[in-house]
Amino acid sequence: MLIDIVGAGAVGLLYTSRFIRAGIHVRLWTRTEKQADILRTEGLVVTERDGSVTKIRPIEAYPFQAADHIIQDSGKQIEVLGLFVKQTHLTNPFIERLGALPRATDSLFVCFQNGIGHIERLESVIAGEQLVKAVTTEAATRVAANHILHAGSGMTWLGQDVRNCERLQNNIKVVNNLLNQAGFQANLSNNIDNMIYHKLLINAVINPITAILRVPNGELLLTERRIRLMREVYEEVTSIYREAGIPVADDAWDNVLLVCRSTAHNTSSMLADVLQDRSTEIDSITGELLRKADAYALNVPVQRALYQFIQALDPMNPLL
Template sequence: MLFDIVGAGAVGLLYTSGLIRAGIHVRLWTRTKQQADILRTEGLMVTERDGSLTRWRQVEAYPFQEAAQVIQDSGSPIEILGLFVKQTHLTNSFINQLGALPRATDSLFVCFQNGIGHIERLQSVIAGEQLVKAVTTEAATRVEANRIIHAGSGITWLGQDLTSCERLQKNIKVLNNLLNQAGFQSNLSNNIDNMIYHKLLINAVINPITAMLRIPNGELLQTERRVQLMRDVYEEVTSIYREAGIPVANDAWDNVQLVCRNTAHNTSSMLADVLQGRSTEIDSITGELLRKADAHALNVPVQRALYQFIQALDPMNPLL
């Protein structure tokens, strides 16, 4: 089984490492030629949870812009593709290029994006029954182009909106087995949207505030004012969920705080983007929530203020 991975950020490289360890053929697609060259020549290094270092010297890596030609020349079309790029990279050009890649008729595209709204956009070029939604709580940090730290083990959930044909359902089970072979705790879910919205709630509370205050996750719990700000955001998000008919778990607030404690030293992905001067995923997280709030005529001033603040930090924002 050939497993393509698009996106060589921290989590993409983490899954690449696990799949290689399990003896699965991985074809890795990077954003830049430079990173692909480094991975091919120097390999991939992972600092594991126990502090040990794993190094994979044989990494088949290519820049994504060469994907169509490489796949065509290889005669090995896409079977399973894990999409690990951030929402900010899902431009119309990228999506069109992704949809044009040679692929098997029963191929699967597994989407690991934070936030919501991307599945609808991908459906313009990929059949809905071939799109698998993925939610993971695995945590990793990329410290160099070919070196990551596995910061925290978690659970991966896979699911779909549509009832696919029997052949595609079989492939989803194969995918789930492959991820478990690779050392990830992976499960199939009949309620994947609930899990996506649960993670969205956590991201909507933690990511913008850490990016605004420029602090690691655990420091959100260090003062009463920070906790109150988190609570204000949480209450607004759950009010949007209630109006939209999205379930909220009874222990959702406790889970938000638990994530802060369990990832106390982690830099959120949004804060990392701000520190690196990159565009953030604020539009696919808080922006999507604001669109839902507007649809229900809800007043959510804290959400709107956070959205505007993070947008103002974006060096690529054309309105600035």
């Protein structure tokens, strides 16, 4: 099976590397021609947590802007596409181009985005039954165009809202098997939305605070004041969840602390964006939570303050 991967950031490159090492055909789509050229000519370098280094080549990489022509000329339509771009890259032109790509009638688009709201936008160009929601706790950092650090192993879950097509459900099982074949711990989930909201809760607590304080995840636990701030954010998010009928696990707070400890040296994706003067995913995380809070007339002042702080750090914010 051919797997198309759109997005050559840290996590996209991690999945690319594992698939190729497992003998699975990958066609990788990058944001720039420059990165595609580097990957094709120099290969992909992966440094594991134990310091071991693997170079993977050849890499079949192309700029996404040329995807429609390349796919058409190759005669190899999309069967399974892993979407690894950030929410900030899901612009209307990008979504329209994605939806126009030549694809098989039973193709699947597996969406690995943080936050919420993207599936509804993608449904404007891709049938809902072809969209698969994915949640992963794999951690990676990109240190160069073709070099990543695998910062931590985790789980990957796949799920779908629509379950009335046996053929598509069988395809999801095939994708899940390919993930396991590639060395990932992958499972199918009947409650993927609960997992998405669980991850959203963790991201909503950790990401904005690390981005403002400019510290790795573990340093949030160094002082009582930081832990109190985390707890205030946590309480506001869970109040929104309760009002919206979204389940909150009994050990949800303990899981937030556990993530901080297990990823102590990691730079959150939001902090990485701030340090690189890039737009962050604050709209799809805290912004979406604020929209839910407004719908229920909930007062969540800490959420609103975090949102405004991160927005103020955005060099592309037209209001600045």
